Amino acid sequence: MKEKTIIIGAGPAGISCAYALTKKGKKVEVYEASKNIGGMARSFELWGQRVDLGPHRFFSKQKEINAFFTELIKEDFTLVERQTRIYYRQRYFNYPLKLNNVLTNLSLLEILQILWFFGLRLVKPLRNPKNFEEWVTNAFGKKLYEMFFKHYTEKLWGIACTKIDADWAAQRIKTLTLLAAVKSAIIGNKGNKHKTLVDQFAYPKNGSGTLYERASDYVASNGGKVVLETRIKRIFLNQKEDEVKGIELEDGTIKYATSIVSTMPITSLIRGLENVPKEVKKAVNSLYFRNTILVYLEIDRLDLFTDNWLYIHSPDVRHGRVTNFRNWCPSLNRDSKTTILCMEFWCFEHEEIWTSEEDNVIEIAKNEIHKINLISSEDKILNAKVIKVPKCYPVYETGYQENMKIVIDFLDKIKGLYLIGRYGAFKYNNQDHSILMGLLAADKIADKKQINLWEINTDTEYQEDGKIKDVLVQ
């Protein structure tokens, strides 16, 4: 059989892989279940404006990822000044922290408590923090943990911080120490390389999804195939069950391939395989995802607040983040005189809010947006819309790594199979990490490079000269 790669999913991981393979002259077919290109990073028209699925900030220090962006977006981007704040118990805290803002927002007692608990950790640090609570308390002290980490994190994951693997904290807030945060608060971010402190980012003028739409156009006009609204049911292997043979579409159509790149949920992919050993099934069954419900509201006012997005830490409301698309770039808003907000609710599939009628969810959203005073009773809500995004967040519950190891050992024995992406590889990827996985999967397939794709994670960009060599097998 002639070399052919089938790619499952046209999100950032799948489409960047297709793009790179096409550039290398390889035959590619992409199958995408939805009618959109871009996966969770897609953009779409809403009430005469352009929006994303929540906030989508693109940021990378790696030249391969930035080259992918600039090759496709060219000059069609704008630099967005990031403004984000934390809303906590009727107060707004600048994010990243700004010293004067923190001081004016806190009572003397709170400041003393922060210093006291931080001091305690300095004197008596935990040697080996195992869960998120231990990790953050170790780095920042108990008071700051309770104010700025606990509630938001528990809203996001739906489980106690003591059950979340310390790994997640290490990935997301890796080298951000209280000292770095305070330094940034005093002197600003110039020269500070930490990701969460970066305050300007490049954004495609027509929304984050433009990047992937253009990559898809390139594939389609250079001999590749991108097929939308076509869900892949399962992949199948050769007789010896040690190499991929092809895929089956939902309508039963069979397609053969020499390589398969999957960005579908790792759990569904394995469940679709035959003869999966018991221990692998057990490990897979312990992996699970958190869903997101996005509620878009169109408000008849322009100057609601100045942030790109707000983190809602207050425990008295359910939603955790609000994006204001008015504050990204004028090309998104066109000539419109309204503001589109997007509120994020996180939940599991069995929760009532997930199965609730759209009207009920909109009602909850409207009540909450009033409760935190982001809009006043005089502001008219002109339109509302709900979008449900299943399996957004791979849950890093303590112990998940042991289960992932069992799954990876099993998958690594199958030749020609490459699992990448946020739910494809069960990694809490941002766009840049998924793109990197896609590009490197293409190198592996086309150039037979020895790369361990499982090693690519959110750590990659933190490494000093964060280059591809970091993930090459020596």
Ligand SMILES: Cc1cc2nc3c(=O)[nH]c(=O)nc-3n(C[C@H](O)[C@H](O)[C@H](O)COP(=O)(O)OP(=O)(O)OC[C@H]3O[C@@H](n4cnc5c(N)ncnc54)[C@H](O)[C@@H]3O)c2cc1C
């Ligand atoms: C609310 C929100 C905010 C975010 N904010 C940011 C941000 O600020 N910055 C940032 O960099 N990232 C952000 N992200 C993350 C970013 O969207 C993801 O990292 C990125 O989309 C992951 O790309 P992916 O290709 O791995 O997965 P996805 O985008 O999920 O793409 C997978 C694709 O596979 C398709 N698929 C699944 N199963 C099948 C099947 N069986 N057959 C065919 N197709 C299938 C899906 O329909 C989907 O299109 C955010 C995500 C969300 C949800």
